[in-house]
Amino acid sequence: MISDEKKEEVRAAADIVEVVSDYVKLKRSGSGFVGLCPYHDEKTPSFNVTPRLEIFKCFGCGESGDVFKFVMDQEGVGFTEAIRQIAERYGVFIPEEDNEEPSETTQLREGILHALKFAGVFYYRNLIENPKAEKALKYLEGRGYGREVFKKYGLGYAPEGGEELWKAAKNAGIDEQYLVEADLIKPSNRGSGFYDTFRGRLMFPIFNPTGKVIAFAGRVLGNEKTAKYINSAQTKVYNKSDVVYGVNFARNEIRKNKEVILVEGYTDVITLMEHGIRNVVASSGTSLTPGQMKVLHRYGEKIVMIYDSDSAGQTAMKRGINIALAEGMEVELLELPEDQDPDSFVKQFGKESFEDLKKEEAGDFVDFLLLKAGEEGRLDKPTEKPKVITEILESIANIRDSIQRQVYVQYLHQKIQKFQKVKESDLFEQMERVLNEKRWDEKRSERREEVRQRIQENENTFPENEDEQPPHPGNKTLAVSSKKKPHYEKELIRLMITYGRAMVEYICSFTNAKLFEDDELRMFYEDIIERYKEEKEFSLNTYSGEKVPFPRLLGDVFLEAHSASDRHEEKVGLKYEKDKNPYKTAKSSIRATQISFYRRKLNELADRIGSAKTDERLELMERQKDVKSKLTRRETADPDDLYPDPEKGISDEVNEKVFEYKMKGEK
Numbered sequence: 001m002i003s004d005e006k007k008e009e010v011r012a013a014a015d016i017v018e019v020v021s022d023y024v025k026l027k028r029s030g031s032g033f034v035g036l037c038p039y040h041d042e043k044t045p046s047f048n049v050t051p052r053l054e055i056f057k058c059f060g061c062g063e064s065g066d067v068f069k070f071v072m073d074q075e076g077v078g079f080t081e082a083i084r085q086i087a088e089r090y091g092v093f094i095p096e097e098d099n100e101e102p103s104e105t106t107q108l109r110e111g112i113l114h115a116l117k118f119a120g121v122f123y124y125r126n127l128i129e130n131p132k133a134e135k136a137l138k139y140l141e142g143r144g145y146g147r148e149v150f151k152k153y154g155l156g157y158a159p160e161g162g163e164e165l166w167k168a169a170k171n172a173g174i175d176e177q178y179l180v181e182a183d184l185i186k187p188s189n190r191g192s193g194f195y196d197t198f199r200g201r202l203m204f205p206i207f208n209p210t211g212k213v214i215a216f217a218g219r220v221l222g223n224e225k226t227a228k229y230i231n232s233a234q235t236k237v238y239n240k241s242d243v244v245y246g247v248n249f250a251r252n253e254i255r256k257n258k259e260v261i262l263v264e265g266y267t268d269v270i271t272l273m274e275h276g277i278r279n280v281v282a283s284s285g286t287s288l289t290p291g292q293m294k295v296l297h298r299y300g301e302k303i304v305m306i307y308d309s310d311s312a313g314q315t316a317m318k319r320g321i322n323i324a325l326a327e328g329m330e331v332e333l334l335e336l337p338e339d340q341d342p343d344s345f346v347k348q349f350g351k352e353s354f355e356d357l358k359k360e361e362a363g364d365f366v367d368f369l370l371l372k373a374g375e376e377g378r379l380d381k382p383t384e385k386p387k388v389i390t391e392i393l394e395s396i397a398n399i400r401d402s403i404q405r406q407v408y409v410q411y412l413h414q415k416i417q418k419f420q421k422v423k424e425s426d427l428f429e430q431m432e433r434v435l436n437e438k439r440w441d442e443k444r445s446e447r448r449e450e451v452r453q454r455i456q457e458n459e460n461t462f463p464e465n466e467d468e469q470p471p472h473p474g475n476k477t478l479a480v481s482s483k484k485k486p487h488y489e490k491e492l493i494r495l496m497i498t499y500g501r502a503m504v505e506y507i508c509s510f511t512n513a514k515l516f517e518d519d520e521l522r523m524f525y526e527d528i529i530e531r532y533k534e535e536k537e538f539s540l541n542t543y544s545g546e547k548v549p550f551p552r553l554l555g556d557v558f559l560e561a562h563s564a565s566d567r568h569e570e571k572v573g574l575k576y577e578k579d580k581n582p583y584k585t586a587k588s589s590i591r592a593t594q595i596s597f598y599r600r601k602l603n604e605l606a607d608r609i610g611s612a613k614t615d616e617r618l619e620l621m622e623r624q625k626d627v628k629s630k631l632t633r634r635e636t637a638d639p640d641d642l643y644p645d646p647e648k649g650i651s652d653e654v655n656e657k658v659f660e661y662k663m664k665g666e667k
Helices: 004-013 016-021 067-075 079-090 104-129 131-142 147-153 164-171 176-181 247-257 266-274 290-299 311-327 342-361 365-375 385-396 402-416 424-457 487-508 519-533 540-544 550-558 568-572 582-611 614-636 648-666
Strands: 027-029 032-035 047-050 055-058 156-158 185-187 194-196 201-207 213-220 229-231 259-263 280-282 302-305 330-333
Touching: 004 067, 004 079, 016 032, 016 047, 016 055, 016 067, 067 079, 104 131, 104 147, 104 156, 104 164, 104 176, 104 201, 104 213, 131 156, 131 201, 147 266, 164 176, 164 185, 164 194, 176 185, 176 194, 247 259, 247 266, 247 280, 247 290, 259 266, 259 290, 266 280, 266 342, 290 311, 302 311, 311 330, 311 365, 311 385, 330 365, 365 385, 365 402, 385 402, 385 424, 402 424, 487 519, 487 550, 487 582, 519 550, 540 550, 582 614
Parallel strands: 259 280, 259 302, 302 330
Antiparallel strands: 027 032, 032 047, 047 055, 156 201, 185 194, 201 213, 213 229
């Protein structure tokens, strides 16, 4: 137990503003500081830090506490470990004593971090001491790195054997569960035992902002036909979407310069750091994410992005522009001379030349996107010019500040006059259309995320019990799909709108929203159900007057690409009738929709089984067997056996609708 005197000594030594600033971008406000709350999502800062009282308080969600509480919450550690972390940071000595019993979650996190720390030391020692690390040493020496660099950045070598780390950790008394949870070892496919995740690779430890090892990246050595890098999988302490490589080394320099340089590779970061350019990070072997940009925005206002000139690098840069603008950062792009990357350029020309190049050549994102479009020849093609302009407007639309957006639209107007005369008012009209579409996309994303969370919390499949009647869905979910919409899903929508409440009751007795693969059609289905339950109209006239995307979807559902011609009756002697028996059409469409659902579910289960642990794998295989059985029944059985005819009253109601539609057709 840490004494009260020691707790107060640590509290007095800690700077709560500095500690919180590792997680929240703070701005001075009167005698305190404010920022966006890390406990809940918000756009207007309501999170306050008062250094005089040594406390934080969010007036949005109500979270509050002292520096210990903040570290406990953000790092997911217990009270004692939080004190020790802060004490270590501020040079306060705390003797090793028996700690309070941590919670199960805290114990697991601390066990994982301990295993990762052990692995970091193990890999480093192997790099220095293992004769088989010669390839790794030659590679590092070829890049100009010496032992000081190895130690500073924790570089290491994972032995080739496949069990060395596992055995060493086992001998050191580290629980295998922690090693597995840290993705340092994996269960053997041959039965009992484990094997090392990283084998025969140069190792780069990945740190969190406070300098703890939370993951690894392993680089292949030589010309082996395998992935150049493999990274640790997602763990309880490592969310790759929120981690930026090098931020623990760079954060103070980023604060000082108010600028962060983003590069692609781990060695780019190390080389630039060693040449005195210390406000540099890399996106940790992943495409740039909003979570990573949020981390960077805690420390700086401006980002200078340097990507490779290949197509993959340029695509990543364009996506990164939009993410940075959405986060509220100022964005500049820098393209290095051909065949150069940050590592090679700085080694050849030095720090001053790099900074001069950045100062002279780093350009605004509008200039950069226009330059790239010109190099690709798109500005010479009449069909491509409007697309280029719209793409740039889509980037500008990510800027939250309306005045700043307006300035950029005006700037774009000036720039494009060289190759396309466009009225400024036309650009602003197009900007408004882009913003409306963006707002709609954001709503769809929010709904999609809600659905994803609900599925994670309670993963249900369309009826597990064959006799169970699925519930009527009530939540509107929407997502964008570039795939062609399944015709059988469109048929279900068409039948419900065409034949009204009776058909809705029949179709919904065998379906629910989860069956739909297409997000927009799922949303349409749910809207019809909502209207049905509220006894509102859901006709062609209703939806043709609704907001986007209903009129477009209505056309997609009711207007067919191919239909029987007027001469069809003359040729075959029979008149083509689409809904001669509407319930037969419904049964066929329900069957096809369910078959598609179960096939998707089988693919999903197969993916999960491949990465599951033994106990979970057995459970998943049982579910797979059950789904296969349901799929086989629907593929082999007659629709009339699967879906009984409706009650007579309901059937008569639909037949009356059929008659009405036929009469309309004859008129």
